[in-house]
Amino acid sequence: MFSPFLLTLFVSAALAAPAVKTSRCNVSKTTLTLPSNQSGTTLAAPQAGGPRFIAVAIGVQNYTCASTGTYTSVGALAELFDVSCLPSSLYSDVTDIAWDGWKDARKDITAAEVIKDLAVFDPPFVLGQHYFITNPITGSGLSPKWDFTSASEDGKPNAYVVGAKTGDILSPTDSAINIDWLSLSDAKGDLANQVFRVQTRGGQPPTSCTPGSPEIYVRYASQYWLYGGSF
Numbered sequence: 001m002f003s004p005f006l007l008t009l010f011v012s013a014a015l016a017a018p019a020v021k022t023s024r025c026n027v028s029k030t031t032l033t034l035p036s037n038q039s040g041t042t043l044a045a046p047q048a049g050g051p052r053f054i055a056v057a058i059g060v061q062n063y064t065c066a067s068t069g070t071y072t073s074v075g076a077l078a079e080l081f082d083v084s085c086l087p088s089s090l091y092s093d094v095t096d097i098a099w100d101g102w103k104d105a106r107k108d109i110t111a112a113e114v115i116k117d118l119a120v121f122d123p124p125f126v127l128g129q130h131y132f133i134t135n136p137i138t139g140s141g142l143s144p145k146w147d148f149t150s151a152s153e154d155g156k157p158n159a160y161v162v163g164a165k166t167g168d169i170l171s172p173t174d175s176a177i178n179i180d181w182l183s184l185s186d187a188k189g190d191l192a193n194q195v196f197r198v199q200t201r202g203g204q205p206p207t208s209c210t211p212g213s214p215e216i217y218v219r220y221a222s223q224y225w226l227y228g229g230s231f
Helices: 004-016 088-103 111-117
Strands: 051-065 071-082 126-134 142-147 160-169 181-188 194-202 216-227
Touching: 051 088, 051 111, 051 126, 071 111, 071 142, 071 216, 088 111, 088 194, 088 216
Parallel strands: none
Antiparallel strands: 051 071, 051 216, 071 126, 126 142, 142 160, 160 181, 181 194, 194 216
16 A cells, blocks of 8 residues: 555546646546445445546534534535545545545644645545535425535536435444445436445544533545446
8 A cells, every 4th residue: 555655646646647637537437335244224235337536525514512412413614635646546545645644633723725735636636515504395303415516517407416325334444433335316316326335534523522512523535436327
């Protein structure tokens, strides 16, 4: 496995070469590897045709303290940057580099600033944002949204997807620290028909809390694989 230093040198050299794309490469032949012995609600199988987008994200998972004295998820906010032009063998290394830079960053530093300062890409190509909205089907509760309308697909109002969870498994490594891996189908939007959250880093809240305490924001990183859609 590449060390962060060697990976940075490798990527910098690759991106400096003439005629080498640095974003939006075709990833339709890239295969998502999922655990064979899944624990939890089994993840859906990736749909045929391969992914359209592969991104690394950094951001926060949001939690409130329930009356039971445990934290409840109330959404997330993250920035997604494109890794499609890297060899797939380096996706995990880039996720680690992004996480290392984000988890120890000062509290006043934003995810967008950390991504901009990453030595892996110069400059990084931001695909869009991930956040939660009111469920557009039921009008109540929260649903995750991946929104590229103000970044890579600026000016295209349907370049988003609101997801509905189809599978949820514990992170294969350090599940007490790393949030679950997910599969989701599309409830609304044309960006994708299927989304996977995999290779998670961080994001889990403390095991207990005092009811009435303020909402907390726990930093995390992950990969998002988006399949299908019209973009």
